[in-house]
Structure formats: structure tokens, C-alpha cells
Amino acid sequence: MLFPGSITDVQPLKVGHHTDPRRPTGCTVVLCEGGAVCGVDVRGAAPGTRETELLRSENLVEQVHAVLLAGGSAFGLDAAAGVMRWLEAQGVGLPVGPARVPIVPAAVLFDLWVGDGAIRPDAAAGHAACVAASASVPAQGSVGAGTGASVGKLFGTEHAMKGGIGTASIQVGTVTVAALIAVNAVGDVFDPQTGAVLAGTRGADGRPRRSTAAFARGELPAGALEGMATTIGIVATDAQLTKPQANKLATMAHDGLARCIDPVHTMTDGDTLFALATGTRGVAGHFGVIGALAAEVTTRAVLNAVRSARGLTAPPLPACGELPA
Numbered sequence: 001m002l003f004p005g006s007i008t009d010v011q012p013l014k015v016g017h018h019t020d021p022r023r024p025t026g027c028t029v030v031l032c033e034g035g036a037v038c039g040v041d042v043r044g045a046a047p048g049t050r051e052t053e054l055l056r057s058e059n060l061v062e063q064v065h066a067v068l069l070a071g072g073s074a075f076g077l078d079a080a081a082g083v084m085r086w087l088e089a090q091g092v093g094l095p096v097g098p099a100r101v102p103i104v105p106a107a108v109l110f111d112l113w114v115g116d117g118a119i120r121p122d123a124a125a126g127h128a129a130c131v132a133a134s135a136s137v138p139a140q141g142s143v144g145a146g147t148g149a150s151v152g153k154l155f156g157t158e159h160a161m162k163g164g165i166g167t168a169s170i171q172v173g174t175v176t177v178a179a180l181i182a183v184n185a186v187g188d189v190f191d192p193q194t195g196a197v198l199a200g201t202r203g204a205d206g207r208p209r210r211s212t213a214a215f216a217r218g219e220l221p222a223g224a225l226e227g228m229a230t231t232i233g234i235v236a237t238d239a240q241l242t243k244p245q246a247n248k249l250a251t252m253a254h255d256g257l258a259r260c261i262d263p264v265h266t267m268t269d270g271d272t273l274f275a276l277a278t279g280t281r282g283v284a285g286h287f288g289v290i291g292a293l294a295a296e297v298t299t300r301a302v303l304n305a306v307r308s309a310r311g312l313t314a315p316p317l318p319a320c321g322e323l324p325a
Contacts, residue, residue, distance in 0.1 A: 002307060003300035005169030006137045007178040010236040011280050015167075015180065016133030017144030018079075018125045023115030024312060027070035027079045028144035028165060029129040030180060030234055030276070033092045035063035037277040038105065039246030043254050043264075044230055044271035048074045048108040052272075057244040061103055065092050066130070067274050068106035069145040069165075069182050069232050072120025076108040082126030107232040107272040109184040111148030113157060114315060138180070140166045141308030142319075145232070149184035150317050151306065152200035153229060154211040154263075156222035161199040161208060162312060162319040163189075166305030168297050174281050177293040179253065179301040181233030185271075187211060187263045189306045192299065199306040199320040207323065212262055230270035231257055233301065235294045240279035245287055250275035252291035256298025273298070 008015055012034060019026040040055045050068075054061045066083050070076035084102045087093060093100030112120070129144070140146075146165025153160045163185065169178035183189065188200025188211055200208040211221070235253040250273045257264050257271060265271050275294070311319040 002304045003168040005178060006167040007169065007180040007234065007236050008135045008137060009169040009176050010178050010238045010278060013236060013278065014133040014135050015138040016129040017139060018129040018132065019143050019147050020119060020125065023119045024148035025071035025111050025120055026144045026147040027068060027076065027121040027125050027129050029083055029126065029133060030067045031130065031133050032276060032278060033065055033090065035065060037062060037241055037243055037246045038064040039243060039250045039275040040105065040272065041250035041254055042272045044269035045267040047270035047272050048077065049106065049272055050077050050080055051103065051105040055105060057247050061094065062243055064103040064105055066104045067234050067276065068104055068126060070106065070108045070121045071111040071145055071148050073108055073110045073112050075120040077106055078123055079121040079126030080104045080106040082123035083130055085123065086127050086130035105274060109145065109149060109182055109230040109232055110228045111184065114148040138167060140164065140304055142310040145182040146305060149182055151183060151185045152188050152208060153186045154221040155201045159202045160317055161202065162309040162317040164305040164309035166301040166308060168300035168304055170293050170297050172289065172293065175237060175239045175290065177237045177290055177297050179233060179235045179297045181231060181298060181301040181305055183231050183302050183305040184229055185231045185261045185264065186229035186266055186268045187261050189261055189302060191303060192259045210262060229268050231261065232272045234274045234276060235298060236276040237290055238278050238281040239290055240283045241277035246275045246277050249291055249294050253294040253298045256295035257302065259299045260302050
């Protein structure tokens with residue numbers, strides 16, 4: 001069963017996916033054309049990002065106009081150019097002299113080993129994701145940035161399972177907190193309520209298991225390719241936040257990854273979370289509550305991602321819903 005809600009419950013955000021038909025890869029855009037305060041926290045040691053430095057609390061730019069999540073490793077950052085082109089055509093951007101410059105932070109995940117790595121999201125893919133964007137509940141699982149995502153790679157990709165992209169939201173009073181997470185972790189995804197591994201390293205019986213438990217028994221991991229993983233995503237709220245609060249919200253949301261991904265924030269992950277605040281519901285009275293909910297909804301979005309995923313046959317990456325009972 002999936003957790004309810006989506007990031008589009010935070011008005012006026014829109015989400016668009018582009019899924020490449022040629023191989024398992026794609027990109028996902030969250031549009032905030034009227035501008036939203038944005039923060040970021042990069043916890044993984046192998047990130048692929050764009051425009052994150054301007055989100056530091058002391059820097060000038062206060063608002064962004066879209067955030068992009070993409071496959072394709074660093075090559076996938078090209079898709080942000082297409083998002084900028086689409087926003088410019090709508091007259092959206094930061095006024096700079098005679099021009100309007102759309103502000104589009106982005107983060108990418110590594111999926112180049114799944115199919116032909118020469119195929120990756122480009123500017124046309126980013127533009128297509130914007131054209132597809134709507135305020136409807138977005139598709140989850142093996143779409144957009146989650147198309148080529150995988151998890152449980154610490155003992156080699158031959159033992160991995162399918163990741164994906166997921167979303168969820170929580171409303172408390174008049175305030176909504178939501179998340180959209182693309183799950184491509186090197187570690188395993190487990191249900192924090194039951195401790196059961198949903199998607200992760202498969203053991204000799206073909207079932208997912210906890211890699212860290214195997215480490216404790218003396219099993220050693222395979223030689224993982226540096227930067228071959230990453231969980232990237234966006235938490236959002238319709239509360240009015242300052243830029244320092246948005247940065248803190250991104251930090252608190254990472255606790256949600258730690259509750260359901262083990263290990264997380266490793267040397268081979270580029271885990272990055274953005275935080276958006278649209279302010280349509282006014283000033284929030286209890287920022288600590290919003291931060292706590294951001295962590296919770298991040299966990300829910302991760303679990304929705306792997307539960308919604310569809311497996312691949314080449315390479316073999318079974319999804320958690322396709323394993324025999």
C-alpha cells in the first residue's frame with residue numbers, strides 16, 4: 001500500500017516527467033514559475049549538482065523557478081538548459097538588466113550502467129518534462145528521474161534491485177509538507193515500521209537482505225564504482241520560510257533518508273535534497289513541526305518509490321513487488 005498525497009499538493013507546484021523510450025533513463029522537473037524560496041543540503045560524497053552554491057543562506061538569489069532531477073550522471077545536468085529555455089519562453093526568470101534569467105538548481109543520479117550509457121537526458125528532455133508538467137498527481141516508480149534507478153549495489157550490481165521515484169504529502173492544519181524523491185541508493189531500502197528490507201542487495205536465495213548485517217558477519221562488499229549511486233529529491237511546503245529556514249528544512253529532511261536507507265550518505269552516493277517554500281499559506285507558527293514532517297514525508301516518498309517500481313530484465317533488476325512470496 002502506498003502512502004497518500006504528492007508534492008503537487010503544495011500549491012502552485014507542477015511536476016513533469018520525461019522518460020526516454022530508448023533506454024531506462026529520464027528526468028523530472030518541479031516547476032514553481034512564480035518563484036519559491038529554496039535551500040539545499042548535499043550529504044553524499046559524490047554529488048552531481050547545479051546552482052547549489054547560490055542557495056547558500058548568505059548569497060543573493062532568494063527564489064528559484066524550477067528544480068530538476070535527472071538520470072545520466074553529470075551528463076544529465078544538460079537537461080537544465082532545456083528547463084531554462086522553456087521558462088524563458090514563458091517570461092519567467094530573475095530580472096537582470098534587460099533579461100530574465102530562470103534559476104534552475106538541479107541534481108543527477110548515476111544510471112549509465114543500465115543500457116546504453118551514451119543515451120542520457122539532454123536539453124530536449126528537460127524541455128519535454130516542462131511541457132508535460134501539471135498539478136496532477138505525478139506517476140511514481142520507473143518514470144522520469146527514477147526510470148534507471150537501482151538500489152542495493154554494495155555486493156555488485158548483479159545483486160541489485162530496482163529503485164524509482166516516489167512522492168507523498170502530509171497536511172497539518174493549513175500547512176502541507178511534501179516530498180518527491182528519486183531513489184538510486186547504493187544501500188538497501190527498508191520499512192522502518194517492520195524492519196523488512198523492501199529492495200536491496202539480494203542474497204543467495206534471491207531475496208533482499210541488509211548489507212550492513214552481512215558486513216557484521218564478515219562479508220566484504222564488492223568494488224563499487226565511485227559515484228554509481230545517489231538519492232536525490234525535493235521537499236516542499238506551502239508555508240512561508242526564509243532562505244536559512246529552507247536550508248535547514250533540507251537538512252532535517254535527510255533524517256528521513258536515514259530512517260529507511262542503510263547505509264546512506266556514503267562515499268559512493270551523492271545524496272542531495274532541495275527544499276522549496278512557496279509561501280501560499282503564510283508564515284508557519286512551528287518551524288520544528290514542519291522540519292519533523294519533512295523527514296517523515298521523505299521516508300514515505302522513498303518507500304512509495306520502490307513499491308511503485310517496475311523491474312528490468314536487461315540488466316536483471318527485479319522490483320520489490322515482483323519477488324515471489
